Amino acid sequence: MPAACLAAESGALVRLNKRMAELGLASRREADEWIAKGWVLVNGQPAPMGAKVAAGDRITVSRAAGQQQASRVTILLHKPVGYVSGQAEDGHPPAASLIAARSRWAGDAVRLRFAPAQLRGLAPAGRLDIDSTGLLVLTQDGRVARRIIGEDSPVDKEYLVRVAFGPVTQNVQAAFPPQRLALLRHGLSLDGQPLKPAQVHWQNPEQLRFVLTEGKKRQIRRMCELVGLRVVGLKRIRIGQVRLGALPAGQWRYLAADERF
Template identity: 40%
Template sequence: MSEPIRLSKRVIELTGCSRREAELYIEGGWVTVNGVVIDEPQFKVLEHKVALLPNASPAPLASVTLLLNLPADMEANAVTLLSAASRWADDQTDIRPLKGHFTHLSSALPLQRQASGLLVFTQDWRTRRKLTDDAAKLEQEYVVEVAGTIAADGLERMRRGLRIKGQELPPAKVSWQNETHLRFPLKNPQPVQIVAMCEAVGLKVLSMKRIRIGGVPMGKLPAGQWRYLAAGERF
């Protein structure tokens, strides 16, 4: 062999499979080149040792959902943080990160404006539909750093439901986490709802972070890193 060829062609020669099956083997992370998994069918090989891992299957890559802890002021560039290098080292799933996991991702349930924290990116149409169709039912929890002195009845007013610029806001189970941080569990909040609620009772928002969507918490996921949604987790 004197000219490099595509890895997919070498897999065809090795297994006798079809071109599509060869691509599925490679994209599924089942093919090694000199002992290293390569998941790009167009990768060029020459005198390399190409092999299939045990239990290899030419099945389409399963759809995945990624949970990202977005740092402050990074919302416009969130997708740039999704790579194999930024996966959380303590991710408890046994999913192998593959190039195909970072394509055709869509986000759902945007953060409050200027907020950081939990963002969801998914390839799974069922997850996307759940987050879209059930947005009004899913509770989103934010931790909000505030400054100023809250009105004497401010907390109770937020719990009963505020009226802001002619709009009635539903009751909210707001509580103090500590002297400077409030917890806001809200269903389908408007883009600037938390800031408006705080200002209505004399508080200024310094920062806010979403820490949970439905039954899925962000937990100890570090800022700027992501993990896979585990099989048993449900929004």
């Protein structure tokens, strides 16, 4: 019996890997891998590479594909300052270098044994600046990455941001004009494009809480610069429904089966 069987939605011909990604069956890369292995059928026939599907075409994915997907892990890391999210650059180590048995959080409740094979294809789903700390997701599962950083992703991210206003480093809230706080919420542009509305509130007199639904490079730091604020510290504490919680800096845990972004 097939592991998944879904009818393609109506519309013009589209590439099979794109349709599979839209249906949440796999990432495009995974889909291509499965097609090459003969694990994807269209209307009961093995699909060739580059195949396109039309309205009413029936996409069937083999159980072997489902088993492979189930073995892929997603890891939640509390990235410290000084590590880059992706590949090593300018002498700074990648966050993935922290993933080892010795740095697994003792409080991880997932009953899964760490194995070096889990590092294969493990990639960050989004970025966190070298000067920032907090929750970073690394995954082998293309569906998870698409959910977090896909163009149509509904997942928001929450940050705590310590700021200074000119020479003011204490009780910044009292010195910062309310109209500039309103601009942080809506009205700024970066790279020639207006930013989506954001939730921005004072967490305490020196710290702002940001909730964003987009993730341009160094977005919060650049937003703050535009209104005269200087970021002193930035920590991501939530991605979607998954929180950093008590995970210590430099340690990691697995995404639990009942957790969803």
